[in-house]
Amino acid sequence: xxxxxxxxxxxxxxxxxxxxxxxxxxxxxxxxxxxxxxxxxxxxxxxxxxxxxxxxxxxxxxxxxxxxxxxxxxxxxxxxxxxxxxxxxxxxxxxxxxxxxxxxxxxxxxxxxxxxxxxxxxxxxxxxxxxxxxxxxxxxxxxxxxxxxxxxxxxxxxxxxxxxxxxxxxxxxxxxxxxxxxxxxxxxxxxxxxxxxxxxxxxxxxxxxxxxxxxxxxxxxxxxxxxxxxxxxxxxxxxxxxxxxxxxxxxxxxxxxxxxxxxxxxxxxxxxxxxxxxxxxxxxxxxxxxxxxxxxxxxxxxxxxxxxxxxxxxxxxxxxxxxxxxxxxxxxxxxxxxxxxxxxxxxxxxxxxxxxxxxxxxxxxxxxxxxxxxxxxxxxxxxxxxxxxxxxxxxxx
Amino acid sequence: xxxxxxxxxxxxxxxxxxxxxxxxxxxxxxxxxxxxxxxxxxxxxxxxxxxxxxxxxxxxxxxxxxxxxxxxxxxxxxxx
Numbered sequence: 001x002x003x004x005x006x007x008x009x010x011x012x013x014x015x016x017x018x019x020x021x022x023x024x025x026x027x028x029x030x031x032x033x034x035x036x037x038x039x040x041x042x043x044x045x046x047x048x049x050x051x052x053x054x055x056x057x058x059x060x061x062x063x064x065x066x067x068x069x070x071x072x073x074x075x076x077x078x079x080x081x082x083x084x085x086x087x088x089x090x091x092x093x094x095x096x097x098x099x100x101x102x103x104x105x106x107x108x109x110x111x112x113x114x115x116x117x118x119x120x121x122x123x124x125x126x127x128x129x130x131x132x133x134x135x136x137x138x139x140x141x142x143x144x145x146x147x148x149x150x151x152x153x154x155x156x157x158x159x160x161x162x163x164x165x166x167x168x169x170x171x172x173x174x175x176x177x178x179x180x181x182x183x184x185x186x187x188x189x190x191x192x193x194x195x196x197x198x199x200x201x202x203x204x205x206x207x208x209x210x211x212x213x214x215x216x217x218x219x220x221x222x223x224x225x226x227x228x229x230x231x232x233x234x235x236x237x238x239x240x241x242x243x244x245x246x247x248x249x250x251x252x253x254x255x256x257x258x259x260x261x262x263x264x265x266x267x268x269x270x271x272x273x274x275x276x277x278x279x280x281x282x283x284x285x286x287x288x289x290x291x292x293x294x295x296x297x298x299x300x301x302x303x304x305x306x307x308x309x310x311x312x313x314x315x316x317x318x319x320x321x322x323x324x325x326x327x328x329x330x331x332x333x334x335x336x337x338x339x340x341x342x343x344x345x346x347x348x349x350x351x352x353x354x355x356x357x358x359x360x361x362x363x364x365x366x367x368x369x370x371x372x373x374x375x376x377x378x379x380x381x382x383x384x385x386x387x388x389x390x391x392x393x394x395x396x397x
Numbered sequence: 398x399x400x401x402x403x404x405x406x407x408x409x410x411x412x413x414x415x416x417x418x419x420x421x422x423x424x425x426x427x428x429x430x431x432x433x434x435x436x437x438x439x440x441x442x443x444x445x446x447x448x449x450x451x452x453x454x455x456x457x458x459x460x461x462x463x464x465x466x467x468x469x470x471x472x473x474x475x476x477x
């Protein structure tokens with residue numbers, strides 16, 4: 001695993017932030033100058049890769065590809081995958097990403113100003129495409145297997161891991177680099193701000209993202225990148241890899257309903273499918289990492305879906321978005337890593353800012369304080385615009 | 398623009414963009430080899446020259462610009 005997020009620049013920093021219940025949210029005055037309704041955002045620096053990657057590699061990389069490179073380099077190192085292995089095997093790449101707005105905007109601005117497309121430069125097209133992360137990572141790390149970006153809105157990262165696990169189960173790939181990346185610049189989410197989806201609790205940024213809390217007033221946008229290396233058990237054992245966990249269930253569904261308003265039925269079916277595919281009893285699941293973004297309807301409907309599926313059994317449910325904001329295309333991958341860090345270190349990070357439940361969340365077991373607990377299986381939800389749903393069940397090894 | 402001043406500015410701009418030492422540029426050196434340009438890098442060089450000096454290098458001009466001296470002469474001709 002590897003990660004670059006508002007909670008830290010590597011796994012250890014992120015583990016500590018989760019443990020401490022730290023918020024990665026700030027108020028950015030520059031967004032107000034751009035006309036944003038909300039100036040709230042997760043904060044992270046763009047890593048400086050000069051001296052690490054050549055100019056001819058960096059020129060094709062937008063912001064989120066920088067995050068993805070750092071996360072992937074960490075993941076490959078932790079998985080013991082050196083360049084010799086990547087050069088001689090067909091290692092795949094499936095990464096979630098669903099925008100590259102900053103690069104698109106800059107290209108169009110240049111075109112309008114200069115009236116000469118050459119002035120956009122060679123990086124423009126490669127930075128602008130949705131598949132920019134996978135095209136860059138595949139070339140930098142010289143990956144030779146499947147090479148594709150998964151665009152499934154805010155479930156992109158989760159679908160990437162789920163689809164990767166299916167390819168491995170089918171025997172079509174032995175090893176795949178999976179993950180999700182999300183740009184954090186204001187231009188990428190101005191239109192999202194425009195539909196009144198963001199919290200405006202600007203006087204208390206760290207309290208703004210409050211999934212499941214009665215007084216939540218919208219999400220806080222975030223981002224970065226998260227990478228997990230998934231591999232067939234046989235391949236991992238053969239090369240002596242440090243095996244961390246098994247992706248034992250992938251469920252998916254589509255709401256077939258409204259473009260932005262989630263329902264209860266679609267997520268319920270995704271959860272049920274993941275649990276069925278995992279072949280486990282729900283009582284084996286010791287922790288649920290919810291999608292809950294801190295929006296009024298979304299959190300409520302997810303709470304109902306979880307309650308429907310889990311009934312009287314009430315394992316801890318938290319949304320790490322209370323600390324990170326909504327990492328969107330990255331979230332499905334980062335939240336697998338957050339949950340893994342908890343599972344490997346016997347704790348459940350607090351659902352910070354959960355002060356009062358609403359009618360739906362009152363039916364769940366949502367800890368506002370860190371819980372010390374050993375668990376060996378967790379479930380992670382990711383839902384997105386257009387009603388796309390993805391659920392992963394992961395078991396400790 | 399004075400010839401020496403132009404050469405200095407071209408060299409510095411290219412060295413900065415393509416992250417090489419200015420001292421590695423000489424009038425007789427091959428541009429593509431020195432700057433490590435593939436076809437995409439060449440686009441960036443053309444864009445840089447146009448942006449900095451206001452001179453458009455047309456596609457038809459490119460084959461004749463092989464070494465740095467060719468580039469200096471091309472620009473001097475256009476900037477007269």
